[in-house]
Amino acid sequence: xxxxxxxxxxxxxxxxxxxxxxxxxxxxxxxxxxxxxxxxxxxxxxxxxxxxxxxxxxxxxxxxxxxxxxxxxxxxxxxxxxxxxxxxxxxxxxxxxxxxxxxxxxxxxxxxxxxxxxxxxxxxxxxxxxxxxxxxxxxxxxxxxxxxxxxxxxxxxxxxxxxxxxxxxxxxxxxxxxxxxxxxxxxxxxxxxxxxxxxxxxxxxxxxxxxxxxxxxxxxxxxxxxxxxxxxxxxxxxxxxxxxxxxxxxxxxxxxxxxxxxxxxxxxxxxxxxxxxxxxxxxxxxxxxxxxxxxxxxxxxxxxxxxxxxxxxxxxxxxxxxxxxxxxxxxxxxxxxxxxxxxxxxxxxxxxxxxxxxxxxxxxxxxxxxxxxxxxxxxxxxxxxxxxxxxxxxxxxxxxxxxxxxxxxxxxxxxxxxxxxxxxxxxxxxxxxxxxxxxxxxxxxxxxxxxxxxxxxxxxxxxxxxxxx
Amino acid sequence: xxxxxxxxxxxxxxxxxxxxxxxxxxxxxxxxxxxxxxxxxxxxxxxxxxxxxxxxxxxxxxxxxxxxxxxxxxxxxxxxxxxxxxxxxxxxxxxxxxxxxxxxxxxxxxxxxxxxxxxxxxxxxxxxxxxxxxxxxxxxxxxxxxxxxxxxxxxxxxxxxxxxxxxxxxxxxxxxxxxxxxxxxxxxxxxxxxxxxxxxxxxxxxxxxxxxxxxxxxxxxxxxxxxxxxxxx
Numbered sequence: 001x002x003x004x005x006x007x008x009x010x011x012x013x014x015x016x017x018x019x020x021x022x023x024x025x026x027x028x029x030x031x032x033x034x035x036x037x038x039x040x041x042x043x044x045x046x047x048x049x050x051x052x053x054x055x056x057x058x059x060x061x062x063x064x065x066x067x068x069x070x071x072x073x074x075x076x077x078x079x080x081x082x083x084x085x086x087x088x089x090x091x092x093x094x095x096x097x098x099x100x101x102x103x104x105x106x107x108x109x110x111x112x113x114x115x116x117x118x119x120x121x122x123x124x125x126x127x128x129x130x131x132x133x134x135x136x137x138x139x140x141x142x143x144x145x146x147x148x149x150x151x152x153x154x155x156x157x158x159x160x161x162x163x164x165x166x167x168x169x170x171x172x173x174x175x176x177x178x179x180x181x182x183x184x185x186x187x188x189x190x191x192x193x194x195x196x197x198x199x200x201x202x203x204x205x206x207x208x209x210x211x212x213x214x215x216x217x218x219x220x221x222x223x224x225x226x227x228x229x230x231x232x233x234x235x236x237x238x239x240x241x242x243x244x245x246x247x248x249x250x251x252x253x254x255x256x257x258x259x260x261x262x263x264x265x266x267x268x269x270x271x272x273x274x275x276x277x278x279x280x281x282x283x284x285x286x287x288x289x290x291x292x293x294x295x296x297x298x299x300x301x302x303x304x305x306x307x308x309x310x311x312x313x314x315x316x317x318x319x320x321x322x323x324x325x326x327x328x329x330x331x332x333x334x335x336x337x338x339x340x341x342x343x344x345x346x347x348x349x350x351x352x353x354x355x356x357x358x359x360x361x362x363x364x365x366x367x368x369x370x371x372x373x374x375x376x377x378x379x380x381x382x383x384x385x386x387x388x389x390x391x392x393x394x395x396x397x398x399x400x401x402x403x404x405x406x407x408x409x410x411x412x413x414x415x416x417x418x419x420x421x422x423x424x425x426x427x428x429x430x431x432x433x434x435x436x437x438x439x440x441x442x443x444x445x446x447x448x449x450x451x452x453x454x455x456x457x458x459x460x461x462x463x464x465x466x467x468x469x
Numbered sequence: 470x471x472x473x474x475x476x477x478x479x480x481x482x483x484x485x486x487x488x489x490x491x492x493x494x495x496x497x498x499x500x501x502x503x504x505x506x507x508x509x510x511x512x513x514x515x516x517x518x519x520x521x522x523x524x525x526x527x528x529x530x531x532x533x534x535x536x537x538x539x540x541x542x543x544x545x546x547x548x549x550x551x552x553x554x555x556x557x558x559x560x561x562x563x564x565x566x567x568x569x570x571x572x573x574x575x576x577x578x579x580x581x582x583x584x585x586x587x588x589x590x591x592x593x594x595x596x597x598x599x600x601x602x603x604x605x606x607x608x609x610x611x612x613x614x615x616x617x618x619x620x621x622x623x624x625x626x627x628x629x630x631x632x633x634x635x636x637x638x639x640x641x642x643x644x645x646x647x648x649x650x651x652x653x654x655x656x657x658x659x660x661x662x663x664x665x666x667x668x669x670x671x672x673x674x675x676x677x678x679x680x681x682x683x684x685x686x687x688x689x690x691x692x693x694x695x696x697x698x699x700x701x702x
Contacts, residue, residue, distance in 0.1 A: 164518045166646025205486075214481035223492065 064436025071430035101141035107285025108134025267347035283321035287393035322371030366396025527638030541632025656682030
């Protein structure tokens with residue numbers, strides 16, 4: 001350092017020879033695609049004749065979705081006993097599925113809010129679809145606790161409304177915090193999603209040729225003209241919503257984890273739960289984004305807008321969060337051993353080697369081992385493999401919630417009240433159907449709303465930079 | 470159907486779809502929604518509550534028994550409530566008297582009154598008179614009469630001035646907040662145990678009531694449950 005100071009007046013000769021290597025940023029839009037191409041591409045998805053694959057998929061999705069609604073109808077007509085909930089396991093698949101779907105719903109707002117504040121420009125290619133995924137996942141998630149209350153027609157008791165019973169909901173219960181956390185998240189995500197879509201809806205409206213399209217998109221575009229003042233308001237609103245939803249990304253799953261952590265059940269009552277749950281949620285959310293976007297990219301030939309750079313980034317996030325989740329698993333074991341609490345120790349040994357060991361090892365292999373493949377560039381470039389790994393992550397994250405929820409309840413303090421939980425066919429059908437419900441909503445989104453944020457993609461295109469040349 | 474499709478798929482109008490007047494629509498819709506919400510909330514608050522739906526329920530009884538004539542300090546006879554409802558301070562369930570109780574007097578008094586024909590018949594056949602229940606709580610509510618009556622909760626608190634009613638009707642809402650009002654502030658209603666069936670009793674002043682009530686709460690170790698399982702067992 002001293003040497004550097006001495007020779008600060010004259011440039012060291014060595015730097016003239018060794019020129020720092022240029023590190024070009026990967027372009028976000030390949031093949032020098034222009035604004036017109038982007039508009040045509042995105043609007044084309046909405047404007048083309050309904051493709052055959054869409055019709056088939058939509059039919060299948062509707063059929064699968066019916067499983068959920070028949071299952072729920074049967075549950076309401078018969079009672080919650082039709083779910084496999086028995087003492088000691090009072091939280092079965094319903095809660096597992098709720099946490100699973102809410103977790104998936106985390107990537108959308110992370111991409112749109114946190115990555116927006118961090119000026120990660122690559123987010124623009126995927127944020128719209130990820131936000132849609134978030135909202136639909138939260139719709140699926142909400143079904144489970146709502147029907148888990150048993151008498152769903154009293155679901156409004158969860159809200160703090162004045163009533164002639166003279167009582168409020170239990171504000172000290174994390175389940176009540178959940179009601180606020182999830183509904184706030186849903187509201188803000190929907191606002192963010194819709195507001196971001198308005199300029200694009202305006203574009204689709206202006207290109208509409210038939211009467212119903214013009215009517216439909218005119219209503220949705222809310223009079224967007226694309227004037228300077230509108231853009232400046234839009235940008236400010238977008239920034240404010242991004243700021244507002246950033247803490248929500250962290251708070252929702254933190255509070256979901258409180259459902260467990262605030263209780264005193266061994267294996268649940270740990271301080272690591274909030275960060276561990278948030279990491280897991282982002283992990284599963286990004287896996288779901290890739291699961292959806294890779295096929296869509298292939299079908300609609302979006303390779304120039306969603307390119308290897310985007311896929312690489314998402315794979316790396318999955319790798320990072322997957323490793324965090326693995327670290328959390330290890331920490332849980334360490335703390336259980338270090339705490340000297342025999343119940344806590346038992347809970348974790350029981351997870352890995354007890355009656356649900358099969359579920360535990362499915363979880364570990366899917367969540368900790370498979371994402372490690374993303375260290376390799378070859379793997380990240382093989383998109384079929386990426387897609388399969390993402391499926392594994394989705395499965396693994398479902399099993400993580402299963403392991404947490406079920407093992408702790410099935411074997412807690414008193415051996416005399418241990419049990420073994422199995423789902424019923426109604427549980428299985430209801431969960432299976434949510435994939436259909438999700439797909440119905442997502443397919444409608446793909447067909448009728450702009451899949452990519454045209455305006456934002458154009459902003460990050462090389463042509464948008466006046467200093468590029 | 471084909472006509473509808475043709476209508477929907479006809480060419481889009483040129484220029485703006487909506488006229489400028491539509492700009493006011495969001496505000497108008499918002500105002501309509503707000504007004505609707507307020508009206509609905511007010512209506513639910515008024516009509517969908519026990520105080521509207523249940524208070525005043527006065528069914529016809531098989532025998533026209535007149536409480537205001539028989540019971541209470543202002544009545545002709547001045548019977549104590551417990552003359553007929555004789556298990557109210559011993560049992561969780563307050564009984565409706567059997568015909569025998571009527572017959573204690575009416576075997577001698579007004580034996581041939583047509584109003585008592587059914588009582589007489591019941592006495593002869595042994596078949597109970599089918600009184601119609603007036604004060605109902607849901608079957609998932611556990612209410613123990615003896616516990617309340619023996620700790621200075623008067624009949625009047627839930628049943629009102631039955632001693633002034635010719636035909637018994639429901640006077641209080643009996644909804645959950647009605648129960649909780651007392652359970653949260655028992656000192657506002659407790660009275661000396663010997664005044665429980667004196668439906669006209671009032672403490673000398675509200676301050677006196679609070680002072681007496683607080684003393685009773687302390688002396689009798691009154692601790693009314695506010696947990697769910699206190700009443701929903």
